[in-house]
Amino acid sequence: MNPDLDRLHPYPFEKLAKLKAGVTGPAHLDSISLGIGEPKHPAPEFIKQVVADNLARLGNYPTTKGTDELREAISQWATKRFALAPGSLTAAHHIVPVNGTREGIFSLVQAVVDRSKAATVVSPNPFYQVYEGAAFLAGATPVYLACDGSNSFIPDFDAIDPQVWQQCQVLFLCSPGNPSGSVIPRATLVRVLELADEHDFIVASDECYTELYPDEANPPEGLLQTCAAIGRNDFARCVVFHSLSKRSNLPGLRSGFVAGDAHILEGFLKYRTYHGCAMPIHNQLASIAAWGDEEHVKENRRAYRAKFEAVVPILRQVMDVDFPDAGFYLWPQTPAGMNDEVFARELSAQQNVHVLPGRYLSRTVDGYNPGENRIRMALVAPLQECVEAAERIVAFVRANS
Numbered sequence: 001m002n003p004d005l006d007r008l009h010p011y012p013f014e015k016l017a018k019l020k021a022g023v024t025g026p027a028h029l030d031s032i033s034l035g036i037g038e039p040k041h042p043a044p045e046f047i048k049q050v051v052a053d054n055l056a057r058l059g060n061y062p063t064t065k066g067t068d069e070l071r072e073a074i075s076q077w078a079t080k081r082f083a084l085a086p087g088s089l090t091a092a093h094h095i096v097p098v099n100g101t102r103e104g105i106f107s108l109v110q111a112v113v114d115r116s117k118a119a120t121v122v123s124p125n126p127f128y129q130v131y132e133g134a135a136f137l138a139g140a141t142p143v144y145l146a147c148d149g150s151n152s153f154i155p156d157f158d159a160i161d162p163q164v165w166q167q168c169q170v171l172f173l174c175s176p177g178n179p180s181g182s183v184i185p186r187a188t189l190v191r192v193l194e195l196a197d198e199h200d201f202i203v204a205s206d207e208c209y210t211e212l213y214p215d216e217a218n219p220p221e222g223l224l225q226t227c228a229a230i231g232r233n234d235f236a237r238c239v240v241f242h243s244l245s246k247r248s249n250l251p252g253l254r255s256g257f258v259a260g261d262a263h264i265l266e267g268f269l270k271y272r273t274y275h276g277c278a279m280p281i282h283n284q285l286a287s288i289a290a291w292g293d294e295e296h297v298k299e300n301r302r303a304y305r306a307k308f309e310a311v312v313p314i315l316r317q318v319m320d321v322d323f324p325d326a327g328f329y330l331w332p333q334t335p336a337g338m339n340d341e342v343f344a345r346e347l348s349a350q351q352n353v354h355v356l357p358g359r360y361l362s363r364t365v366d367g368y369n370p371g372e373n374r375i376r377m378a379l380v381a382p383l384q385e386c387v388e389a390a391e392r393i394v395a396f397v398r399a400n401s
Contacts (some may be wrong), residue, residue, distance in 0.1 A: 007136040011129060012360035019345050025352025032389040034352040034377040035113040035344075037178070037329065041249040041277045041303055041380075044296040050286040051253075057281040064273045066097035067177055074257050076292040078242070080336045082225035088233040089224065093262040096269050096277050097287070099254040101208045101241040102130050105172075108239065108258060109134035111271035112202055113169050123166065123172040124155055126179055126361035126371045128206060131172045140169065148370040153180035153331075157192055165199040176209040176220055179331045179361055179376040181324020202264060205240045208256070209327040211247040211297055220326050224260060235260040245295055246328070248290045255279060255287040297396050304328050307379045307386045314390040318397040330377040331358070335397050340373050346400065351392040 010018075016035060025031060065071070071091035073324075079089055089095065096106030105128075106284050113119050113135075121135035125144035135142045141162055145155035154177070171192065175184040194204050205223035213219050227235050243256035258265065272278075279287075308323055312330070315321045321332035334343045340357035356374045362371030379386050 002137070003263060004136050005137065009129065009131050013354060015360045016344070016354075016356060019341055019357070020243075020348050020354075023345060023349045025348055026113050026350070029352040029392070031352045031354070032381055032385050032392075033354045034379065034381065034386075034389055035378065037246075037378040038251055039246055039249045039328075039380055040382065041300055043249050043252075044293075046289070046293070046296075047248065047250065047253075047271060047290050047389065050289045051282050054282040054285050057285070060281050061314065062278040062281045062284065064278045066279055067268060067281070067284050070097055070279075070288050071095045073288040074259070074289045078224065078259060081219070082222045082228065084224060084228045085233045089235075089259060090262075094235065094265060095257055095259045096265050096272065097255070097257050097284065098241075099256070099277055099279055100204060100245060100251075101358045103254070103277060104241050104256055104258045105130050105204070106134040106137075107272060107275055107277065108204065108268055109138045109140070109170060111139050111268045112264060113138040115139040118167045119169045120164065120167045121170045122160075122168050122201075124174055124177065125363055125365065126358065127172070128178055129361075130176060130360050131206075131241065132363075133168075141167075142363075143168070144365050146275045146365065146368065146370045147177065147180060147182075151176055153182040154184055154188060155163040157188070165195055165201070168199060168201040170202045170204055171196065171265055173203065173205040173223065174224075175205060175207060176212070176324070176326035178206075178209065178327065179329045179358070179374075181209070181327040181329055181331065183220040186221055186226050186229065189221070189223060190230060193226070193230075193232065193238070200303070201237070202261075203238050205238070208243040210242070211244055212304055212328055213326040214301075214308070214323065216298070216301070234262070237261060237264075239264055244287060244290050247300070249300060250286075250290065253286060253290075255283055255290075282337045303383070304379065307383050309392045310383065310387050311379060314387065314394060318394050318401075328379050330379065331374055332377070333371050334375060334401060338400065340371070340375050343375055347396050350399070351396045353389045353392050353396075 075091045119140040122143045124132040147153045239260035245251040358371030358374030
């Protein structure tokens with residue numbers, strides 16, 4: 001077996017299941033899960049209909065590159081959404097469809113890491129665990145950049161030892177952040193691009209939460225948008241990841257894309273032809289419909305906005321919690337005297353509400369874990385369930401203070 005498999009950590013939800021082994025919530029309270037970031041809003045009917053109408057395409061092999069029509073739909077959406085120069089993000093050279101961002105992130109790292117020299121993959125901490133796993137299995141060493149309240153949950157890139165950048169081959173960004181919801185501002189993205197040019201590494205921006213934001217007039221900026229704003233229209237050293245899972249409530253469709261630097265994507269596509277992960281054609285057709293419609297996405301944002309507006313004031317009675325810049329998570333500190341694991345286990349036991357300990361999303365570096373004594377709450381349940389969960393959390397904190 002590949003010895004690097006032994007370097008992989010259990011996923012956070014495996015750790016959570018172990019933490020709560022033997023715990024049974026009160027029978028008179030329905031279970032409410034805020035622990036897993038799986039969208040629960042209904043999938044759009046018109047997209048489901050496209051899948052149903054094209055099941056005959058199960059008889060066709062899909063191509064790894066995807067159909068011209070899908071890549072063109074993605075090109076049109078991204079160009080409009082991120083104010084790109086017309087014709088800069090071409091369907092032919094700058095876009096590769098993937099089966100969700102996890103698969104795309106993992107396979108990109110395998111394709112781009114040069115094992116012939118010392119390689120690091122740098123990521124925020126806390127982080128999406130596939131960044132780390134992809135690094136291990138590509139023969140690279142993960143490096144973790146602390147994200148905490150001292151810097152709005154965004155890494156301080158100028159505080160990083162230059163030696164880290166010298167060995168860096170891939171820098172992961174996550175904006176809006178998981179779990180903080182923080183959006184990286186343009187000035188910081190520009191600085192990251194300067195560092196990438198100076199030290200010759202790839203900037204890989206995970207933007208799967210970018211369409212969930214509170215203010216319709218102020219959508220989060222993406223990395224390619226920053227490139228366009230500064231005239232970097234070849235997107236040199238830049239790739240971004242997008243998905244329909246959160247944007248369109250379609251986690252089971254497994255549909256997303258990687259876009260950016262044409263040279264990087266040429267090699268990535270070559271890797272994927274061997275990887276055997278082409279998107280089924282009926283999924284591609286449904287994806288075209290999804291990328292071409294914004295009304296269902298606006299409704300999705302309205303639903304999340306209503307939940308934040310209802311839940312945050314309730315939780316503020318007992319916790320220091322604020323609205324995120326974007327996304328669907330809350331990332332509060334646990335009350336004094338109760339660590340995140342105890343909070344999560346006892347909340348399940350006493351109130352049948354389930355959240356994720358923050359330490360499960362991060363690593364300890366030099367004795368410091370920026371996820372400790374925080375919890376991640378995903379406001380994915382229906383509005384009334386989210387409100388009831390918040391009220392139970394208030395009761396739980398008061399009972400245990």
